Amino acid sequence: MRGNNEEKLDALFRAFAACPTPEPSANFMPTLWQKIEARQTFTFSFRRMANAFAAAAVALTLALSVYMYVPRTNLSLPSQTYLDVLADSHPLVAPELVSPARLEYEYGR
Amino acid sequence: MLVDFEVIKRAQSGDSGAFNEIVLAYRKRILGHISHLIARTEDVEDVAQEVFVRMYYSLDQLRAAEVFEPWLYTLTKNAAYDYLRKQKRRQEFRMSDLSEQQVTMADAVAGGKAEQDDQYHKKIRESVDALLGAVSEADRILLMMKEVEGLSLKDLEKIYKVNENALKVRLFRARQRVLKAFGASDSKQAGKAG
Numbered sequence: 349m350r351g352n353n354e355e356k357l358d359a360l361f362r363a364f365a366a367c368p369t370p371e372p373s374a375n376f377m378p379t380l381w382q383k384i385e386a387r388q389t390f391t392f393s394f395r396r397m398a399n400a401f402a403a404a405a406v407a408l409t410l411a412l413s414v415y416m417y418v419p420r421t422n423l424s425l426p427s428q429t430y431l432d433v434l435a436d437s438h439p440l441v442a443p444e445l446v447s448p449a450r451l452e453y454e455y456g457r
Numbered sequence: 458m459l460v461d462f463e464v465i466k467r468a469q470s471g472d473s474g475a476f477n478e479i480v481l482a483y484r485k486r487i488l489g490h491i492s493h494l495i496a497r498t499e500d501v502e503d504v505a506q507e508v509f510v511r512m513y514y515s516l517d518q519l520r521a522a523e524v525f526e527p528w529l530y531t532l533t534k535n536a537a538y539d540y541l542r543k544q545k546r547r548q549e550f551r552m553s554d555l556s557e558q559q560v561t562m563a564d565a566v567a568g569g570k571a572e573q574d575d576q577y578h579k580k581i582r583e584s585v586d587a588l589l590g591a592v593s594e595a596d597r598i599l600l601m602m603k604e605v606e607g608l609s610l611k612d613l614e615k616i617y618k619v620n621e622n623a624l625k626v627r628l629f630r631a632r633q634r635v636l637k638a639f640g641a642s643d644s645k646q647a648g649k650a651g
Contacts, residue, residue: 365605367578369489
């Protein structure tokens with residue numbers, strides 16, 4: 349059974365559907381094209397920026413690759429290990445107490 | 458179809474004259490649809506232009522000219538939905554928030570007492586707009602397409618790409634919410650009168 353409110357609501361919707369459709373204004377088409385062009389400009393600018401960014405990223409990657417692969421002429425490899433260098437720069441006051449070489453020697457004996 | 462498939466194909470290939478032809482053919486219809494979906498006449502033209510801007514930029518995505526109208530309707534629905542989402546004016550609007558004048562108008566419409574003038578139409582729009590505050594923007598659009606635009610469930614299926622039963626359930630629930638809001642305000646009105 350359809351209630352009274354349902355009928356009222358249907359009547360309201362029918363009246364709403366019967367309301368006149370707004371007429372397009374004289375500026376409808378010019379404004380539409382302005383909006384299209386504005387968005388086009390924005391899209392174009394964004395695309396141009398994105399392209400520039402991508403090109404810069406590619407160039408940077410290439411530059412870094414070249415830098416990494418080119419052999420360095422002034423590269424001097426150390427002849428000593430890190431521990432040797434460390435031991436030389438900080439000579440121990442009492443090496444016989446802490447030196448691993450001496451301990452190994454004593455253990456072997 | 459208000460334009461030939463050929464015109465749509467020409468517009469797809471970038472012919473601005475063909476695009477203009479489509480807009481001129483459909484703008485009145487789109488304005489009508491939007492005026493039912495958003496109810497605020499002052500913003501109808503703006504939303505209609507948004508629909509055509511979207512159409513311009515996505516026309517190349519239209520695979521077959523045969524589905525042009527449902528596709529355009531989908532663009533219209535989406536633009537109206539976006540507009541309603543942006544309009545934060547809904548804010549848990551309920552029928553109880555309607556003014557007495559608006560409730561009286563709803564009753565007057567049912568009795569066929571009101572005069573057919575601009576003021577009357579404006580009040581009808583306001584009443585419907587306020588009533589539809591009881592449902593979400595998405596349900597509002599669905600309800601309007603069914604109840605006011607008179608679209609069939611088959612048409613809605615094409616637009617929403619969901620099955621008929623799911624649409625029926627959504628429509629039923631939305632209508633029940635609107636009815637509840639309408640009933641609540643009606644009884645409030647009757648209480649005041651009594």
